[in-house]
Amino acid sequence: MEREYLQDNKPIYFDFVQTQKDFIVDEIPLSEFKGNGNFLVLHVKKVELTTWDMIAVFAELLNIPAEKIGYAGLKDKHATTTQYISVEAKFEKHLKKFKHPQIKILKTTRHTHSIRMGDLTGNRFSINLFDVDDIKAGQIEKLARKGEKSGIPNYFGYQRFGRDNDSIEQAKEMIAGDLYIKDAKLKKFLISVYQSVRFNEWLKERVLLSREKNSGNFMLLDGDVYLSNEEKIFTPKNIPLKDFEDKKVIPTGLLCGRDVYRARDAAREIEEKYDDEFLYEKGLRREALVFPYTLELKYNKNFGIMNISFSLPKGAYATVFLESIANRNFSAKDVKLK
Numbered sequence: 001m002e003r004e005y006l007q008d009n010k011p012i013y014f015d016f017v018q019t020q021k022d023f024i025v026d027e028i029p030l031s032e033f034k035g036n037g038n039f040l041v042l043h044v045k046k047v048e049l050t051t052w053d054m055i056a057v058f059a060e061l062l063n064i065p066a067e068k069i070g071y072a073g074l075k076d077k078h079a080t081t082t083q084y085i086s087v088e089a090k091f092e093k094h095l096k097k098f099k100h101p102q103i104k105i106l107k108t109t110r111h112t113h114s115i116r117m118g119d120l121t122g123n124r125f126s127i128n129l130f131d132v133d134d135i136k137a138g139q140i141e142k143l144a145r146k147g148e149k150s151g152i153p154n155y156f157g158y159q160r161f162g163r164d165n166d167s168i169e170q171a172k173e174m175i176a177g178d179l180y181i182k183d184a185k186l187k188k189f190l191i192s193v194y195q196s197v198r199f200n201e202w203l204k205e206r207v208l209l210s211r212e213k214n215s216g217n218f219m220l221l222d223g224d225v226y227l228s229n230e231e232k233i234f235t236p237k238n239i240p241l242k243d244f245e246d247k248k249v250i251p252t253g254l255l256c257g258r259d260v261y262r263a264r265d266a267a268r269e270i271e272e273k274y275d276d277e278f279l280y281e282k283g284l285r286r287e288a289l290v291f292p293y294t295l296e297l298k299y300n301k302n303f304g305i306m307n308i309s310f311s312l313p314k315g316a317y318a319t320v321f322l323e324s325i326a327n328r329n330f331s332a333k334d335v336k337l338k
Helices: 051-062 089-095 134-150 166-176 184-213 241-245 265-274 318-326
Strands: 023-029 039-047 080-088 103-111 120-129 226-228 249-255 284-287 293-300 305-313
Touching: 039 051, 039 089, 051 080, 051 089, 080 089, 089 103, 120 318, 134 293, 134 305, 134 318, 166 184, 184 249, 184 265, 241 249, 249 265, 305 318
Parallel strands: 023 080
Antiparallel strands: 023 120, 039 080, 039 103, 120 305, 226 249, 249 284, 293 305
16 A cells, blocks of 8 residues: 655665664653652653553563553654653552663653543654665755645555555455454454555545645645634634635545544545445544644764654654655565664
8 A cells, every 4th residue: 555745856865673772762741740649751762662561561570551651652662762651659669679671761740530541642753764874864854844844645654554564355355244353352452443544545546636736735625624723623614715825724534433433525526435434443534734843953074874853643653754755655574774
């Protein structure tokens, strides 16, 4: 399943690897923590561990179910990542002497409630790009700045679909009734994969249309469903183009399912190709574009390395931003240390 991008430039060939030194992710919390309350928020750094692995370590240490530990989002295993988790404040003394070779508690803060899934603004990334020369460095910076200004397609990245896209086939077989899945968590995951595949396919068509008819700027259609800055979905008959250019509104795509607002008119003609109105899972809408921010680039000419640092809203993929710059698709196999 290929992902296409708005700027149809020639591919740029650089490498990156997901390792603890070359791929760093820092979670940006939703708001400041209160400094008082019955919960303890831990700012933790982990290396070469999944979020679930890290939570299991704390659950075993405190002798509590993993469900009692709050977290906002899942972070990469093959990276150095920081994020926030929460436990009841009564465990504060137990954690003062905590030591683990792959986990470090950076800071603790009291808070009034447990952290919940989605309680984050986004993530900040710092990624080293290799095999970069002077020409590539200039191209990368130009395209990264353009993505920052105009936005990039908000695809689900390759990580969503398994190492060999095997989960896509499983999901399609399950939805078609050709595969029975007993495990409730796996079933829910495969439904989300199915929704993500259809969203990506819809977005690819809209990107190709934008390249063909709108000079690579995302093309709005009558009947598009927008997300406002106040995070309320609405569907005006017409919106001023300036509102979109000023990022006051962002067009959205469908994650098919029940109880979700669907597009109309010209936008619906494309959307309905990738819809499944019989899917019982609750539907959602996802921003078609995402805007990287606080972008910084540092080029080390002697070593042919460029560090790119940037922030993305929650749910967006750093690797998709890199793909939009390179104008080529990456896979899990491409970013493992050789």
